[in-house]
Amino acid sequence: MANERRRGAHITxxxxxxxxxxxxxxxxxxxxxxxxxxxxxxxxILERRVASSGETTASMSLRAAQAALDVAELDPxxxxxxxxxxxxxxxxxxxxxxxxxDALGARSAGAFDLSAGCSGFVYGLSLAAxxxxxxxxxxxxVIGAETLSRITDWxxxxxxxxxxxxxxxxxxxxxxxxxxxxxxxxxxxxxxxDLLKLPAGGSVQPATTETVNQRQHYIHMDGREVFxxxxxxxxxxxxxxxxxxxxxxxxxxxxxxxxxxxxIIQSAVRAxxxxxxxxxxxxxxxxxxxxxxxxxxxxxxxDEGRVRKGDLIVCVxxxxxxxxxxxxxxxSVPLPVPKSPRWRIFWRWxxxxxxxxxxxxxxxxxxxxxxxxxxGEGEDH
Ligand code: COA
Numbered sequence: 133m134a135n136e137r138r139r140g141a142h143i144t145x146x147x148x149x150x151x152x153x154x155x156x157x158x159x160x161x162x163x164x165x166x167x168x169x170x171x172x173x174x175x176x177i178l179e180r181r182v183a184s185s186g187e188t189t190a191s192m193s194l195r196a197a198q199a200a201l202d203v204a205e206l207d208p209x210x211x212x213x214x215x216x217x218x219x220x221x222x223x224x225x226x227x228x229x230x231x232x233x234d235a236l237g238a239r240s241a242g243a244f245d246l247s248a249g250c251s252g253f254v255y256g257l258s259l260a261a262x263x264x265x266x267x268x269x270x271x272x273x274v275i276g277a278e279t280l281s282r283i284t285d286w287x288x289x290x291x292x293x294x295x296x297x298x299x300x301x302x303x304x305x306x307x308x309x310x311x312x313x314x315x316x317x318x319x320x321x322x323x324x325x326d327l328l329k330l331p332a333g334g335s336v337q338p339a340t341t342e343t344v345n346q347r348q349h350y351i352h353m354d355g356r357e358v359f360x361x362x363x364x365x366x367x368x369x370x371x372x373x374x375x376x377x378x379x380x381x382x383x384x385x386x387x388x389x390x391x392x393x394x395x396i397i398q399s400a401v402r403a404x405x406x407x408x409x410x411x412x413x414x415x416x417x418x419x420x421x422x423x424x425x426x427x428x429x430x431x432x433x434x435d436e437g438r439v440r441k442g443d444l445i446v447c448v449x450x451x452x453x454x455x456x457x458x459x460x461x462x463x464s465v466p467l468p469v470p471k472s473p474r475w476r477i478f479w480r481w482x483x484x485x486x487x488x489x490x491x492x493x494x495x496x497x498x499x500x501x502x503x504x505x506x507x508g509e510g511e512d513h
Pocket of ligand 1: 290359
């Protein structure tokens with residue numbers, strides 16, 4: 133919602149991380165009954181990244197968050213809120229955001245995960261911006277990260293050609309000046325939940341040998357219906373958010389849609405009449421990375437210098453739920469951002485090492501404390 137703003141939530145840092153392993157369409161055509169041409173023509177995807185066995189949503193989130201904090205020159209110990217938008221958390225609980233909080237050494241931060249399908253990052257950005265605007269926090273790190281390769285059925289050609297792994301992060305900071313996240317539109321239609329889901333592993337169908345054998349722990353999707361839904365809501369949400377901030381679609385300088393399918397993006401861009409040079413896509417290289425797609429694309433666009441102070445950016449996403457969301461941002465940081473001096477990079481490296489030691493120490497102390505208490509209780513009896 134647009135509101136009378138006391139202060140703005142400005143994007144002061146951005147970062148992204150993609151695993152190094154590349155899986156091309158040709159690779160996929162050797163795994164399932166598909167072809168390089170089919171995938172390219174129907175989706176616009178050429179390749180995607182796949183996490184190595186040691187990588188997880190938390191580890192990729194951490195890399196993206198560290199990069200974003202570097203740009204913002206924000207000390208991790210001063211971070212007040214960490215949100216990780218994901219549908220592939222490291223565990224059902226604890227939240228992946230808590231793992232990131234610990235690894236960052238963000239000892240003053242609250243942390244939680246947010247599940248809103250591929251719209252999760254835009255939901256998270258809106259939430260964090262709102263909390264900053266009302267004065268509850270002065271800063272927040274919002275991350276979108278996914279290890280979709282772990283829930284992709286690599287025998288299902290309908291889905292496995294679409295998805296990839298990665299992470300993107302933004303740092304939001306309070307500032308009395310105009311700009312930053314201006315307004316957002318967040319929507320849901322749970323009646324479409326069956327169109328895109330992970331059937332088992334929750335309270336409806338806890339994991340059993342049967343659910344595993346029936347491949348119920350993988351993404352199930354009605355691609356055609358999701359396509360129809362997405363083609364409708366992308367232009368609709370974009371128009372709504374632009375209207376909320378009193379601007380016109382023609383004012384959009386950078387349009388960052390969810391990177392799901394090139395045809396969905398083209399259809400939205402055609403409907404909105406946005407010139408192609410104002411649309412950012414990196415779908416060809418990363419595929420659909422769900423919650424990570426918008427922040428990875430936005431961070432890349434910013435790194436390429438695609439925005440200037442005062443420019444209107446619109447990010448729009450859709451996904452499982454069904455959910456959809458759009459946010460309007462007025463860019464407020466001069467680009468390019470000067471590189472950190474070497475000593476500062478070293479200082480931050482030291483802080484992350486220190487965070488590891490502190491985490492280890494807290495675990496050890498917790499055990500020792502419990503042991504001492506048990507010993508005391510034993511003496512009392
Ligand atoms: N390789 C070759 N053929 C494939 C294929 C693949 N990887 N996947 C599906 N096909 C086949 C289908 O089996 C179907 O064959 P049939 O006509 O004999 O039944 C044919 O291609 C056409 O299927 P259809 O579903 O109409 O294709 P499409 O043009 O709609 O493209 C998607 C399929 C999945 C790419 C497209 O619907 C899509 O992108 N939907 C949105 C998905 C999405 O964004 N999900 C994430 C939301 S966050």
